[in-house]
Amino acid sequence: MASHNFSLRPLVSGTRILFGLLPGLGSILMLRMVIHLYRPDIEDAEHRVKDVPVDELYNCYDFIIIGGGSAGSVIASRLSENPDWNILLLEAGPDENVLSEVPVLFPALQTSSLDWQFVTEPSSDYCLSMVGNRCKWPRGKVLGGSSTLNAMLYIRGNRKDYDNWAMLGNEGWAYNDVLKYFLKAEDMRIPEYQNDPYHSTGGPISIENFRYEQPITKKILEAGEQFGYRIVDVNGEFQTGFTKSHATLRDGLRCSTAKGYLRPAAKRGNLHISLHSLVEKILIDDHKNTYGVKFTKNGISNVIKVNKEVILSAGTIQSPQILMLSGIGDSAELKSLGIDPIAHLPGVGKNLQDHIAMGGHSFLFDNPYTNGSDYCFNYHTVSSIGSLIDFAINRNGPLYSMMEAEAMAFVNTKYQNPVEDYPDIQLFIAPSADNMDGGLFGKRANGLTDATYADLYEDILYKSSFSIVPLLLRPKSRGYIKLSNSDPNTAPLIYPNYYSDQEDMARLIEGARIAQMLVEQPALKEVNARPNPNRNPGCKKHSLMSDEHLECQARHHSLTIYHPVGTCAMGPAKNTEAVVDTKLKVHGITNLRVIDGSVMPTIVSGNTNAPIIMIAEKASDIIKKDWSDSRIVRFKYDTVPNLKYQDKNNIVKIEPRHVENSKSTPNIFNEISSLFPYLSQDILKQYEKSITNQSGKQNVTDISIKSTKASRGGFEKNNISNFLPNSYYSKEIKENKQAKGDRPRFTSNAVNNKVSPKLLRPYPYNGDEYCKTMTESILSTNSRNIDYFKGYSPILSDQSKNYKQNIMYYNNINDNFDTRKDNKFISNTESISNEPKKSNIWLYYNGLKYEIQL
Template structure:
């Protein structure tokens, strides 16, 4: 994992770079030593060595967004014992630094999943494999993601309820979004769509460039209203609402576990503990515990009430199938005894995006090049109570726009396209962070972005994200080895209509770039050919179609591998109370239960799911005797 020592080395490196240019502050070096001592205090190793055959009321498998939230809520009752089991470790200062989010994906805090080779997408990736990052750390993906907080559209949740999932309409889930939120959003203090007393901090990104201001103004000139996309209407443009606190990442661990971990003797946290299978009584189909490895030793924990899988959209289905719960034909082919036949992993949705278009501008020193981070920026970020330097930029993302494509058949208030306005590109970190994390080929960086990095030419990128894909992927086991990663085939762009919707989005982005606010800063399309698209006329429809399939980019919003739905739904794995169909005392509580992908960044959804699940579990089991 990236540690505090890395931050100190960055600080020293920046100071030496300034010294070589002759503009270093002589007083800053005196501050580096005490700061190094401060940064040396890393999070203590959490948890304890497990004791074999320990019993807990609730065993929560996975310490990601939903797992941290759920374990915290269930342990509020001091008479209930809760075990939280996480395969990774604990976040540190590197994770808390928003600008470094792409680098966290290059560490052991990321599971490092990749798709099987794709034929219709990710053509610009090594071996045509899409990188599919997922968090392997307390906090899960909330500790390595881009921190965007977007709940989605009310129609998404009303559709869930209408499909046979009572209790999941917008009016019924909104209170759980609000329960988690502690908003610090200037201008929205009186909004009924925001809460100010929850555990999770949500604020506007504290660092803002003139590029973002010009984009928001141009989007308004193009006809998009200013909006609170988590409020009454999603359509429009807004600066980003992020899960940060005073400019620093605020993960599920930071919000839900860290404040209470030393205050609740009934909450036991186990890190670097890998669950390998569920313990199930096959006769009664009752889950009664888990088996896991810790320091290369096998342990068993028993659940007095429930086992709850919160291992994520890839981990939860994998554990189910390893335990005999999944597609009968697939499990029998691997020699796994069947416990319950269910379509685990048979559906997987994601918001595939296009990395672009990129626009160069006539501004100066606005793009978030890492080379522009100064020693003062670093010192201010780590020592000031409220950080607002470049270090607070959430991977460069500054504004979002939500709109409908020309071919959309959805109601007027239900967008099918999102723009993520980013003050940079692969050039921002000279190909060392985003490029490697996303598995882009060297050729893509060399031909498209290297010259931008060398010249430090100001530019910005509009990532075009597809909200309602028709392409559906799936997940399956490679073998019976619990340490083998699952096989992941997202099937991006296998439906041509998905490409056409993204193409509509690119055309809308180009129209916004022609508005006066962006023309005043000289915004113009980066005139470089995407590798592999040389046979097409630059900026023609066919060129963009080629670019869409080449510069495919996931924001890791995968869902639905343990889909929620009634028993009559042939794709459902859990019911509306998140209980695994046909099983007793076993639930899944994470984004894998999402039945249809919403117009949302799914981390906010994962918080909501866990908050709602906590109430359902408490309602069922009541107070302890």
């Protein structure tokens, strides 16, 4: 009789994660409020890109750029430097959300509405522990593209990568040719590298180390030196070695290409940016001349013509998709889908490469701190009120951390000659593992099944841990992308074909062994570092660390590192698989270029965002040079668009637009529900259902809200209750109506009467603006927060005097400011050592007052 193993463990784990997501969303909601109230530098309302409505677009532009991602943002900015050129940038997604700038939130952005949410086709060779045997492939559907939701890591690759491009027939793309474009883009802010010949300052993309570092990261770097590697500048002369991660950060916050390139250019009169604009096809006539694009915005199809060029920068997945939809690709495949072929380029969609990694390499250790401070990433600390204070007031703390790769290494397996300085494995060194966020974000981002997560992490939740993820730098395996049908709204089919070349597996197995040897170094033995005792459920039959076990783990816990490239490869015309030439012009088509990661003939040895920015910088110069050549005649479809005016020389220009600065209060509830629909819709319904008792009434611990005004942002009545986590913020929110014209008053329910009320700085109130109270209310609770921060972290403990000074400042300003009753904030708080603290405050939002219980 066949036996069947059944376990409730995955169900229990999945239910726990479901309920944990709601407090997690509440933390994000509170963070968004804090940013609006206290961080105008992040809101940056004055410089944000403004969407140009369809009725303000013109019927013809000099250049049309498809895709406002890592490459498209660069090109739009650089080409619009020429005031005589009119530029249209079409982006399918919205502008950046302010939350995307907070480094620690990057895993939450994946699977959000800013992500295209691609998945690979099911496979029996990889992604076996993922839902449906499919890998998730996050791609940015937002200005800045994937630079807006990636891990911000800045790696150029190895000089040999680019020299090999030149050897393949791509003249002008060797390392010495492209270095100046890395330098042009860069604003190096790491002090020791600012005067280095391999770095520069003043470029649009600033480079920093992550502002907040976990102590375990320093121990791992120490172990790397004990292992025989040096701490080096991996973007400098040599790549082999260990390093603190370089990242695209500005003042500790994300610096995407939209932030670095588009915001400074957004008010130029010759640049139109159209958001939520999905390109259906590129328009090419019978003579293979490109003359425009067709796109959909607000459900309406539009056609815009082009004078000079269409530039396709939709990324490795969608650039080949749009080419094929436009009739460029393998003729037989296009005909089978009912698409008329215009140019037979069989390389479109082929040559797909990605950095594949082996997940599951988690290591436990003993926290050497005895005062309760963290030694590694801890979700509870990051989502705490103390972390919010640190972020809002001191502009520091764990919200500035990046749990996936605070450090990294480039190392050599036994298959690679170390003398060459051409390492074949990259190690991501993370001061965390998937157990440290309780499965709230990492599990969802990677697509792990409930059963796999439960077996690996459920019994070690929140135990001190770190992970070392080995990835293969130069895979030999090649995949492809093909159309599912001729509908531009249908995602293409993705076949990465990981491990189809057995050498890839052999090198990755050795990379995993290197990670294990690193953990055995004295620095990590001091903290009793040891492997996660749990095994992937699909690999338990194999001996631990055997070739069979590691191969099984690689096939089950397969991780993309979000670096797909190569599907519109650059190469000479004699190469039948090449799609573009060295100027990135599509072979056989006039006035059409592809400029993004898809043009890489081979993948670079490192993260791909910096190389893609470099490609766009170099391509912009190529375009400028081409069109400054008098021998190039304007395209025959050159027509005068319906513009506002012409100058005295009859040169067409777009009239400068007066872009208004939006300072209106955002609808935060609606914004968050739209950003995280998977949390605000299906999960909320399940949550509401689960807390309904047998009599059909909601549990008394649920939050209630009577206001219908607050529910306009996509929330049903009472739904806002579910967004504020009971453990941090609230068990009760009540509407408190005010007399018309009365300014908001914020008072807390006193816990006791031992603490004297303190008057805080009045904050001007206009219309629906918030009153500046939340953080002040927290800061006014002297003993509570001083006690909290003294034990917060050994790194921050020396700053406790600063926290006290801030608190004293807010508590003693009543002599200098108006003391009108309408601007009072009173807080009485009880401090109980080593016990949960409770305090009530009032938040004013969108014309209503809400009582928040902390």
